[in-house]
Amino acid sequence: MDILQTLSKLVSDSGFAGFFASGGWKYLVMILIACVLLYLGIGKKFEPLLLVGIAFGALLTNIPGAGLYHMGMWDAYVNECAYDAANDAALIEVTDEGTRLLTVEEYLSTLPQGAKEPNIVEHLSFTDVAHFGGLLDILYIGVKAGIYPCLIFIGIGAMTDFGPLIARPSSLLLGAAAQLGVFLAMFGAMLLGFTGPEAGSIGIIGGADGPTAILTTSKLAPHLLGPIAIAAYSYMALIPMIQKPLMRLLTTEKERKVKMEQARTVSKVEKIVFPILVSVFVILLIPSTAPLIGCLMFGNLLRETGVTERLSDTAQNALMNIVTLFLGISVGATTVATRFLTFQTIAIVVLGVIAFMFSTIGGLLVGKLMYVLSGGKVNPLIGSAGVSAVPMAARVSQQVGQEADPSNFLLMHAMGPNVAGVIGSAIAAGFLIAVFG
Amino acid sequence: MNPVALTAKMGMADAGIAAVLGYAVVFVGLILLMAVVILMGKAMAGTRKQAEAPAPTAAAPAAPAAPTGTPAPGSAGEVKLFDVPDKEAAILMAIVADKMGKPLNELRFKSIKEVK
Known part of the structure; x- marks a missing residue:
């Protein structure tokens, strides 16, 4: 030897x-x-x-x-x-x-x-x-086959109460408005020379919904998955820092002080019918939303039926934790040095923050419009919760509202646009997959 | 917008059209969904009314007497509780009063319900 x-x-x-x-x-x-x-x-x-x-x-x-x-x-x-x-x-x-x-x-x-x-x-x-x-x-097969994001959506559905949205359906307008950043960032990315699928994947960061961003990117531009996932989750964590200055800048003290009327009580039957209705309607409208909307609403149905508590509990806890574990480590694995350390990553980071900011602005502007149209009954701060980071964005609306008036409780009013944002970003993702996929 | 060229780099006009179209699709989709949810709410309310309609005639003779007790000093009206035990309601009211820095008897709670 x-x-x-x-x-x-x-x-x-x-x-x-x-x-x-x-x-x-x-x-x-x-x-x-x-x-x-x-x-x-x-x-x-x-x-x-x-x-x-x-x-x-x-x-x-x-x-x-x-x-x-x-x-x-x-x-x-x-x-x-x-x-x-x-x-x-x-x-x-x-x-x-x-x-x-x-x-x-x-x-x-x-x-x-x-x-x-x-x-x-x-x-x-x-x-x-x-x-x-x-x-x-x-482990990455689960990302590539689009399994992990959908399983996470089952868990999110099982954890989400759509009651505030059912009680105030106009919240859906705020959820739609807050997708502005998705399409503005997509436009910006195209101008910077990214291809359509790449630009769509970058734009979806503005949806403030990690699993949606991962699913869209894994289908459209898998080579960008690492930087997009990191940008999406980092900015979601920075939501209070990104949103609060914009909320103070775009609303007046008088608007921030608006106390909203308590929404009506939603019956159990409505909560059970809602996920079935949304699944059928939205998937018929945009079939490419089927994996996300289907899983989100299936999880929600498990929560609301009252007869599948064990499944709902598993979806919210065990399943969610296991999938989060696999998803995180396998998405991280895509950040190979030769792919990550490029101009594209810097552009994605910058475009991602622009997407988040404009999504917040879009929600706030339509919130202000609703404030005017309702004769001052809607607090525009709930508009920023239309980005789908649940429940952090709704909590930020609550905090900024209470800064203006400590007796103002906006949390439940902001939860409507917040969960509407989840549906809105899924529809935006469905559109991008249908057009560029 | 030329669909064949979607995977290639796009010009400013095509990029703008794609962005506007996408935002419009999200808006239209959610406006239609809003209409569906409103219709569902109305249908449910109608069903509830129909179910409740015959109840007053049958239940009228058995209606319980209104409470005659006088409210505690400083209190105003009653708080409606939906699936919330008295003890939890008292704790919640105390927390709100503490957070707002106001005495409890200067606040008025209309209802407390558990969000499920």
Whole structure:
């Protein structure tokens, strides 16, 4: 046994050697970014349930040699092209004009010196992913197949009370208005040179709904999933900081002091009929919303029937926790250094905050319109809750309303637009998937 | 807007049309849903009224007498409780009074209901 050769092989095979390879510094930067995200999640409590998972996934995927996630394999899967399992490379060439599939001969001619003996797989299936992939690749199948976001929507539905929305259906207008940022950011992204599907995925950050953003992006622009998920969840955690200044800027003291009348009592039958009615109506209207709206309303039906308490409890707790765990770590795994550290990520971060701001503005402006039309009976602050971050956005409306008048309780009034925002962002996502998918 | 070109980079006009169309679709969808929810509410209210209509004639003779007790000093009217026990209602009223920094007898609670 040649000891020196063995030691040399051990050193060259170690992850540390990967940091000194060409572009290896990017992995170090990504590990630092993952640590910052972990700090934000743990230390600052920014959406910790998801951000901690995303950050740890980012950490694991950027350790050279770990082999938990294979970006090349997913490129091959998305582009429906052949895959070199030995070198983790999709047989594609990315040019300014777009993506071009390579023949095996063309690919072999581009292989660098020292590359491993190729192992070409013609068409990848999820079975091949399980065979060639690492742990995070296998977990990522749940994202790619659109399973995790939908299961999370079952949990969200089971936790959501649509009573305030049923009592005041005009809340739906605020939920619609607060999707303004989605389409403005999409427009901005297109102007910056992103393709339609990419721009739609970036815009949906403005819907302030993590699972919707992940589902839309995994269908339209999976290569942007990492930065979009991180931006969406980070901004959701920053909602009080983003929304409060805009709310104070766009409303007068008199408007903020408006006390709203108590909404009517909603019967149990109405609450049971609502999810059935919404499922049928919205899915008929925009069929591509079926996964999100169907799961959201199924979860809500479990909650309201009164005869499926065990299922409702599982959806709200055990199922939600398990899926959140898998979703976070597998989405984090997509933040591979070579893809994440680009101009696109910076653009996504900037466009994401613009989307959030304009969604808030859209809700507030229609809230002001309703204030005028109702003769001063609607407090425009509830408009900002139309972004769907439940219940944080409604809580911000309550806080700003109480700053103006400590005896003003807007929380339940803001919950209507808040849950309307969930439906609104699902419809926006359905539109984007239908047009660009 | 040319559908074939949707996956390619889009010009300003096409991007603007896509954005306006998307926002309009969300608005129209939710306005229609609002109409459906309003109709559902009206239908439910109608059904409730029909169910309650024969009740007064049958129940009229058995109607309980109105409470005759005098309210506590400083109190005004009655608070309606929906699925909320007296004890919880008292705790809630005390918390609200404490948060507002006002004595309880200067506040008027109309109703308390549990949000389910």
